[in-house]
Amino acid sequence: MNAEQLQKTLRASQYAEQVLNLHQAVLEQDYAVDQFSSSFSTEKIQHLVQDALVSIHDEMTWMHTIRVLRARLMFRWIWQDANQMTEVVTLTRELSDFADASIIAAKAFARAPLVAKHGEPIGYSGKVQDLIVIAMGKLGAQELNLSSDIDLIFAFDEQGECNGRKSIDVQQFCILWGQKLIYLLDHITADGFVFRVDMRLRPWGDGSALAISHVALEKYLSQHGREWERYAWIKARIVSGGKEGDDLLEMTRPFVFRKYVDYTAFEAMREMKAMIEREVTRRNIEDDIKLGAGGIREVEFIVQVFQLIYGGSKLELQDRQCLVSLQHLGQVGLLEQNAVSDLEDAYLFLRRVEHAIQALNDQQTQSLPTEPDLRHRMSETLGFESWEAFIACLNQKRSKVIYQFEHLIKEKGLDATVENFGQLEKQLDVVLDEKTKNLIHEFWFGHAIKKLPAKAVQRLKEFWPHLIEVVLQSDKPQIALLRLMPLIESVMRRTVYLVMLIESKGALQRLVKMATVSPWICEELTHYPVLLDEFLSMDFELPKRQDLEDSLRQQLLRIEIDQVEDQMRVLRLFKKSNVLTVAASDVLAESPLMKVSDALTDIAEVSVSATLNLAYQTVAKKHGYPLDVEGNRCSLSHLAFVVVGYGKVGGIELGYGSDLDLVFIHYMDEQADTDGHKVISGFEFAMRVAQKFMSLMTTQTLDGRVYEIDTRLRPSGEAGLLVTSLKAFEQYQIKRAWVWEHQALVRARSIAGEQTLRDKFEQLRCRILTLPRDEQTVRAEVLKMRQKMKDHLGSSKEQKKDGIFHLKQDAGGIVDIEFMAQYAVLAWSGTNKDLAHYSDNVRILEDAAKAGYLSSNDVSALIQAYLSERAESHRLALANHSMQVSAADWRDTREVVCKLWQRLIDPAAVFALESE
Incomplete structure (x- = not known):
C-alpha cells in the first residue's frame, strides 16, 4: 500500500484503523488489484455482493460474509475520500449501490425459509406476491453517506393467502419477510452491521404493520398523508419489487406532485423548518452541519419546495437527486444561476464535511467534533491548515445558504392585500x-x-x-x-x-x-x-375516451373486490370530476355541442363498463362462473352479459344531469349451475350481476350517486324481470312489443359487455327495426304516443297563453324532432336497411336525406333546429333552469319543425302555433 495515502486514511478515520487491524491481508489484496483508486460501476458492486454470497445457505456465514465485505468497501471509500481520489457524487452513488445490492441479497436469502414453512404468498388475482422494498431519504435519492441509516418502507401488491400447509395471509408473510431482511442487515454481530435500518417513515410510523398493501398505502396517502410526507416521498425509489413496485410508486406521484401550482408548499416548509429549529435548540446541536442554520437540510428544502410547487407541471423537477433538481431549477428560470452555483458549492462542501465527520468512528452523526485531536484530524483531512481556517470556510458557505433560504421563505403574497x-x-x-x-x-x-x-x-x-x-x-x-x-x-x-x-x-x-x-x-x-x-x-380540454378508460381502470385496479365503499367512491368522483371538466370546457372554452354530448356519453359508457366488470367479478368470486347457452364457461373475458343504453345515452346525446335508460341482457344457460363453492343457476347469476350493478351505481352515499338509472324500457316494463336472455328479448320484441317500444329501440345501443354478445344484440336490433311495417299504422301510433306526451309533460293551456314554450315537450320542440327520426326508421327501413344503422337523431336524419325520403334542405333545417334547442337545454341545465322558455324567442325555429311534422306525420299540426 502507498504509505502516504495509508497514513492520510488512518488519520481521517479511527474506524479505518480497526478495519485494517482485522482485515489487513484482504485489504492488501484489494489494493494490489487497484480497487482503491478506481470507481465502481453499479454492475461491479452488484457482482461483488453476489459473488461473495453465492452458494451460502447458513445464516451465520451469510451475515459474517456480507459484514466483512462492507468493512472492506468502507475502508476503500474512506481511503478515496481522505486522499481526494473520488467526487462526492460518485462516492454517494457507490454507497447507495452497495445498499441496494445488500437489500436485494438479504431479501432473496430471507424468502426461502418462509416459503418452505408457509408456501408461496398468492394474491387474490392468483399472482405470487413480491415484497416491494421502497428506499426513502438519502438511499432513495442515491445520496447515501459513509455511515447513513437506510430508510425503508415495505409493501406488497394485494392481499391473499399462502398456499402451504401452515398458511398465513400475504401481509403476515411480508411482515415476517421484512423482519428477517432487517435482521440480516441491521443486527450487530462480532463483525458489526451492514446498515442500520429505519422504518419510521412508513404509514402511521412505529407501532403500525411493517408491510402495507398497495391499496392501503394509496388510501393512507389520499386520506391521511401529511405535508412532511410529501417531502419525504419526493425521494422514494423502488429497490426491489418489479412492475408492481413501479405501479405503486407511480400511484404516489399525484400525492407528491399536485397538478396545480401548489403554493402551500411554502408554508409547509416554514413549519418544518421551525420544528427543526426547535429541535436544534432543545438538543443544543447548532453545530450540526445537516440540521443547523445554513446546513444540508436547508439546501434540500430550497430544492424540494420548488419541486412541490411546480413539479406537477414541470416534470423535470421530479428528480430525486438534490443536485440534479438544483440544476433544473436554474434551467427553467426558478432560481438565478448565481444562486444555483452558491447552493451547489455549499452542498458539495457540506456533504464532504459530513463524510469526514462520519469517517472518524463510523457513526451516524453530522455534529462537528469537540475534541481537539478529532478536530485537528478532520481539518487536516479536508485540506485546511487549522480548525479556525476550516470554520471560517464553513461559515462562509453556510451564510450563502442562509441568505438563499431566508430570501425564499419570506411570505409570498399570503399576507398581501389587494391595493385600495x-x-x-x-x-x-x-x-x-x-x-x-x-x-x-x-x-x-x-x-x-x-x-x-x-x-x-x-x-x-x-x-x-x-x-x-x-x-x-x-x-x-x-x-x-x-x-x-x-x-x-x-x-x-x-x-x-x-x-x-x-x-x-x-x-x-x-x-x-x-x-x-x-x-x-x-x-x-x-x-x-x-x-x-x-x-x-383542469386545462378545460374535453376528456378523451382512452384517457377516461385508463384513468378509471388505474383507480379501480388497486381496490380489492370486497372493498365496496372504496369502489363506490371512485366511481362517483370519477363521474363527477369528469362531468365538471366537460362543463368547464363547455362554458369557458365554448366547446361544440356535439363534442360535449360525445364526452358526456363517453363518461357514462366508461362508468357503466367498469361497474359491470366489478359487479360480475363480485358475483363470480362468491359463486363461480356460469355457462353460456353454447356450454362455454363465462369467465371475466367472456361475460355473456351486455348493457344496452336507450334514450339519450343510446343516442349519444347525454346532457348534464341526465339519467341513464338501461336494459340488461344475458346469454347464459339459465338452468346450468355455476362452478363455485356456493352454486347458483345461470339465471340467478345474471340477476345478481344486474342487482349488484344497480347497487354500485345508484346507492346514495356521501359522494352522491354515479347516475340515476331507469330500467322501465326492459321487456314488460316494471312488471318484467330486471335482466332478460337474448332469446327472450328477441321473442318479446317480435311478438309482444308495442310500436312505442320499437320507437325506443331506434335509440338503443349496446354500451358495455362482451363484444360477441354486443354484436348479436346489434344484429337483432337491426332485424327488428327493419321488419316490414305499414306506414299509415306507424304514423298513427307515433302520433298517438306523441299526443300522450304533450298532454302529460307539455305546457298547460294557461302557460301557453302566457307565452311559455317547453323546449323539449311542446310542439316544435326536441321530442317532435326525435319522433320524426324514429318514424323515419320504423316506416322506411323495411325497404332501406341503412336507415336502421345509427341510434342518434342527426345521423338518422342525414341518412333519410341520402336515401331520398327527405329533402336535404328540410333535413338541414331540422338538424339546425335540433342542435339549437339542445344547446339551449344544456345552457338551462347548467343554470339550474327548467326547460320552459319564451315562446316568442323560438317561433322561427318551432315553425321549421312544425311544418315538417305536418307534412310527415300530422296535417292538422299546421295550425298548432297559430292556436297558441
Whole structure:
C-alpha cells in the first residue's frame, strides 16, 4: 500500500484503523488489484455482493460474509475520500449501490425459509406476491453517506393467502419477510452491521404493520398523508419489487406532485423548518452541519419546495437527486444561476464535511467534533491548515445558504392585500342589494366563523379582498358572490384551497366566471369540495375516451373486490370530476355541442363498463362462473352479459344531469349451475350481476350517486324481470312489443359487455327495426304516443297563453324532432336497411336525406333546429333552469319543425302555433 495515502486514511478515520487491524491481508489484496483508486460501476458492486454470497445457505456465514465485505468497501471509500481520489457524487452513488445490492441479497436469502414453512404468498388475482422494498431519504435519492441509516418502507401488491400447509395471509408473510431482511442487515454481530435500518417513515410510523398493501398505502396517502410526507416521498425509489413496485410508486406521484401550482408548499416548509429549529435548540446541536442554520437540510428544502410547487407541471423537477433538481431549477428560470452555483458549492462542501465527520468512528452523526485531536484530524483531512481556517470556510458557505433560504421563505403574497381594498368595498356596496349585504354580514359574524381556528380565519381574511376584486370585474358581481358564498363556507376549513386561489388569479377568475354562468357547477363544488382539486388544475380540454378508460381502470385496479365503499367512491368522483371538466370546457372554452354530448356519453359508457366488470367479478368470486347457452364457461373475458343504453345515452346525446335508460341482457344457460363453492343457476347469476350493478351505481352515499338509472324500457316494463336472455328479448320484441317500444329501440345501443354478445344484440336490433311495417299504422301510433306526451309533460293551456314554450315537450320542440327520426326508421327501413344503422337523431336524419325520403334542405333545417334547442337545454341545465322558455324567442325555429311534422306525420299540426 502507498504509505502516504495509508497514513492520510488512518488519520481521517479511527474506524479505518480497526478495519485494517482485522482485515489487513484482504485489504492488501484489494489494493494490489487497484480497487482503491478506481470507481465502481453499479454492475461491479452488484457482482461483488453476489459473488461473495453465492452458494451460502447458513445464516451465520451469510451475515459474517456480507459484514466483512462492507468493512472492506468502507475502508476503500474512506481511503478515496481522505486522499481526494473520488467526487462526492460518485462516492454517494457507490454507497447507495452497495445498499441496494445488500437489500436485494438479504431479501432473496430471507424468502426461502418462509416459503418452505408457509408456501408461496398468492394474491387474490392468483399472482405470487413480491415484497416491494421502497428506499426513502438519502438511499432513495442515491445520496447515501459513509455511515447513513437506510430508510425503508415495505409493501406488497394485494392481499391473499399462502398456499402451504401452515398458511398465513400475504401481509403476515411480508411482515415476517421484512423482519428477517432487517435482521440480516441491521443486527450487530462480532463483525458489526451492514446498515442500520429505519422504518419510521412508513404509514402511521412505529407501532403500525411493517408491510402495507398497495391499496392501503394509496388510501393512507389520499386520506391521511401529511405535508412532511410529501417531502419525504419526493425521494422514494423502488429497490426491489418489479412492475408492481413501479405501479405503486407511480400511484404516489399525484400525492407528491399536485397538478396545480401548489403554493402551500411554502408554508409547509416554514413549519418544518421551525420544528427543526426547535429541535436544534432543545438538543443544543447548532453545530450540526445537516440540521443547523445554513446546513444540508436547508439546501434540500430550497430544492424540494420548488419541486412541490411546480413539479406537477414541470416534470423535470421530479428528480430525486438534490443536485440534479438544483440544476433544473436554474434551467427553467426558478432560481438565478448565481444562486444555483452558491447552493451547489455549499452542498458539495457540506456533504464532504459530513463524510469526514462520519469517517472518524463510523457513526451516524453530522455534529462537528469537540475534541481537539478529532478536530485537528478532520481539518487536516479536508485540506485546511487549522480548525479556525476550516470554520471560517464553513461559515462562509453556510451564510450563502442562509441568505438563499431566508430570501425564499419570506411570505409570498399570503399576507398581501389587494391595493385600495377600501375603494373596492365601496364599489361592492353599490352593486349589492340589501339582502346580499345582510348575507355577507351574517357570514362574517356568524357561528361558522367563530368556530374556525385562528389560522383559518386569517387565511379567509387574506382571501376576501382578492375575491372581491375579481367579482367586481365580472358582468354579474352580485350573482357571482351569492353563488360562491356557500362554496367558500364549505372549504374555509381547508385553507389550502384559499391559498391556491390567492396565488393563482387565473383560477379565481375562472371560478367567478363559472359561478356567473352555472349555479349547478357551484352546487357540485359546494357539495363535493374534493372536486375543487380537479377544477383548479383542469386545462378545460374535453376528456378523451382512452384517457377516461385508463384513468378509471388505474383507480379501480388497486381496490380489492370486497372493498365496496372504496369502489363506490371512485366511481362517483370519477363521474363527477369528469362531468365538471366537460362543463368547464363547455362554458369557458365554448366547446361544440356535439363534442360535449360525445364526452358526456363517453363518461357514462366508461362508468357503466367498469361497474359491470366489478359487479360480475363480485358475483363470480362468491359463486363461480356460469355457462353460456353454447356450454362455454363465462369467465371475466367472456361475460355473456351486455348493457344496452336507450334514450339519450343510446343516442349519444347525454346532457348534464341526465339519467341513464338501461336494459340488461344475458346469454347464459339459465338452468346450468355455476362452478363455485356456493352454486347458483345461470339465471340467478345474471340477476345478481344486474342487482349488484344497480347497487354500485345508484346507492346514495356521501359522494352522491354515479347516475340515476331507469330500467322501465326492459321487456314488460316494471312488471318484467330486471335482466332478460337474448332469446327472450328477441321473442318479446317480435311478438309482444308495442310500436312505442320499437320507437325506443331506434335509440338503443349496446354500451358495455362482451363484444360477441354486443354484436348479436346489434344484429337483432337491426332485424327488428327493419321488419316490414305499414306506414299509415306507424304514423298513427307515433302520433298517438306523441299526443300522450304533450298532454302529460307539455305546457298547460294557461302557460301557453302566457307565452311559455317547453323546449323539449311542446310542439316544435326536441321530442317532435326525435319522433320524426324514429318514424323515419320504423316506416322506411323495411325497404332501406341503412336507415336502421345509427341510434342518434342527426345521423338518422342525414341518412333519410341520402336515401331520398327527405329533402336535404328540410333535413338541414331540422338538424339546425335540433342542435339549437339542445344547446339551449344544456345552457338551462347548467343554470339550474327548467326547460320552459319564451315562446316568442323560438317561433322561427318551432315553425321549421312544425311544418315538417305536418307534412310527415300530422296535417292538422299546421295550425298548432297559430292556436297558441
